[in-house]
Amino acid sequence: MAIFTSVKSLLHALRDRATKRRQFAQLKECDPRMLKDMGLRWERGTLVAINPERESAPKPRKAATRSAHETCPHCGSSLT
Secondary structure: OOOHHHHHHHHHHHHHHHHHHHHHHHHHHHHHHHHHHHEEEEEEEEEOOOOOOOOOOOOOOOOOOOOHHHHHOOOOOEOO
């Protein structure tokens, strides 16, 4: 059973790789204006997005310390 699963996953990976290679080859035939319309461009032999979406970095959370509870969140003055 384990052999069947590994062969199945290998075939799936090979099929995906062939599909991606075929799509990449089709994009090589496109002219730069068409690629620009799609938001893509060639850079040093690789296809990159013109305006890549940047993920926002997660904001660091403040540790719940005693000093955080002893100050006013609005003005920052001491509550004691």
